Amino acid sequence: MVRGGRLRGAAAVAFVVALLALLAGCISEPSGGPVISYSMTQGPGGQSQPLPQIIAQPPQADWTTPEQIVRGFLAASASFAGGQRIAREYLTASENRAWTPNWSAHVYSSGPDVGEAAFTGTGSGRVATVTVSGSVQAVLTGTGGYLAPSASATGGAPGGPLIFRLQKVSGQWRISKAPPYLLLTSYSFQYDYQLRNLYFFDPTDSHLVPDPVYVPLQATTASLMDGLVYDLIHPPGDWLSRGATSTSFPGKTTTIGDVTLTGGTAAVNLGGAIAKGANDKLMQQVSAQLLYTLIGSGGSGPAVQSVQLSVNGKPWSPRGSDSNPVQQLRQSKYTPASGASSHQFYYVDSVGDLLSRASPVSKPVKVAHIGTGFTQIAVSPDKQYVAALKKNGSLFTGRLGAPLVRRAGDGSTSL
Structure with a gap:
């Protein structure tokens, strides 16, 4: 995620579009710092693995300081x-x-x-x-x-x-x-947080793009789903929401009551601006964002398997669904972009060479020399562009084989 300046020019637009398709799968190797294992995001319907839980202790009577x-x-x-x-x-x-x-x-x-x-x-x-x-x-x-x-x-x-x-x-x-x-x-x-994906639309409104956020593992079902839906209505202020992606939820849309989960179906009741002139295309887009964001979630309760969308208490059913308001992934008109890359893993070695591997056990292939000091990198699927972060948050981008250019802005977060 990048805060601050925006990429400009035809090459920059190509880089952004290419990077969007890569975000769900790119892997980065920090050049230093502690080795820490975090919970990774899971696909729709995936189940959380058992993890240690922190047992809180109340204040003790003999604690005097x-x-x-x-x-x-x-x-x-x-x-x-x-x-x-x-x-x-x-x-x-x-x-x-x-x-x-x-x-x-x-x-x-x-x-x-x-x-x-x-x-x-x-x-x-x-x-x-x-x-x-x-x-x-x-x-x-x-x-x-x-x-x-x-x-x-x-x-x-x-x-x-x-x-x-x-x-x-x-x-x-x-x-x-x-x-x-x-x-x-x-x-x-x-052990407190798990990576989950919010889903927003690309600039063409054709495909869903994942935007990762961390959510508490021990959150209640209602608070987790309410928080995810809130994020869809009010997108996080990261670089994806600054022109690279957009939400289909009209501004000033509200939730009516908590999102509930019954028998694996999450019921979402929306109000506010969405109730004014919502057409079938808009509702299909909203439903798709909800489906891909909520499927598999559920906090400490069972995982979400389907979504029922209502507006002002009136259930919405897409055309051809026989008036069934319960929607599953296979019924969604919109899906995340998919596509395979011949090189799945990219990393920078100690001398500043950008290397790729088809698998963790395959022989590394040198792609280009980009220099040292980078903590994260991302390469576009067409292997034409690279983005790299310094430890101080500076973002560098450019074509592979050419000098990387530092982008203007007030700092960067994870690629």
């Missing part, structure tokens, strides 16, 4: 069970009502480290301040977008150290002010 409370809160907030019910026991009543991290998180490659408390005031007005620091690996937005910091971030966040404020409640320290997002280690992120 603010540092113990902050450490306990950080550990407990990594568990999404019951809307982080245990983590909320560390908060004051007012902060419990205000704290709504949703899917937002800062992921640490080192840390988060809890510093020593500083105190101000006396008696019942005594307040403690605890600073949390570390090296941020990525920032997860409230909609699940994964953003890599544009430069090496220290101090707990790209913007600097994070401050927790605490006060005494019934003789025990409780957090009165916490950051509006989770602070996760790489380990807890690995």
Whole structure:
């Protein structure tokens, strides 16, 4: 995902269109940093594999220091069970009502480290301040977008150290002010989140394009599906939504009630702008986005197998469906673009050569020399264009065999 400037010119347009077809399958090899295993996205109907779950611990009566409370809160907030019910026991009543991290998180490659408390005031007005620091690996937005910091971030966040404020409640320290997002280690992120795809339309409105987001594994069925549908209506602010893709949902479309799941069928009731003059083509596009985005999801419940779309409570049935509002993938008029590439794996070696392999065990083939220092790369299926990221988030693009050109913008995220 790229924030900032946009590619220009005929060659750039060709590169973007080619890259869209590659996004679902491109593989990148970082040139440095820790080796971390993350859950990978799964195809429609795929089932989540069993993963370790974090067991949250409530605050203990013998914890007498603010540092113990902050450490306990950080550990407990990594568990999404019951809307982080245990983590909320560390908060004051007012902060419990205000704290709504949703899917937002800062992921640490080192840390988060809890510093020593500083105190101000006396008696019942005594307040403690605890600073949390570390090296941020990525920032997860409230909609699940994964953003890599544009430069090496220290101090707990790209913007600097994070401050927790605490006060005494019934003789025990409780957090009165916490950051509006989770602070996760790489380990807890690995087992807390799963990569899923939102689906939007390409510029020609012919094919669906995957836009990956991270969602909590322990999210309830309703909150997960509600969040995914919200993202379809309000696309994440990444580079795909800035001209490369679009959503078929009209602006100011709303959901009426929660998305429900019954017998494998997700029922989505929409209102607002979509109710004004929605035609059959629009409804087919909306239905396709919902199908490919929701199929296989379901949070901690059963996986979604089909979708029933309603507008203002009235079920919609496409033509030729015998008035059956329950839709499955085989009935969708729109599908993701498909196509095979002779070279499936690309990576850059230590001397800056771009290599490809037809399989993990095949002999590598040199494609071009692009230089060192890149953390991620993507090659268009026609092998004409390459995009590469530096550690500081700088994006370089160009034709294979020609010097890469740095693109204008304020930083980049994952390719």
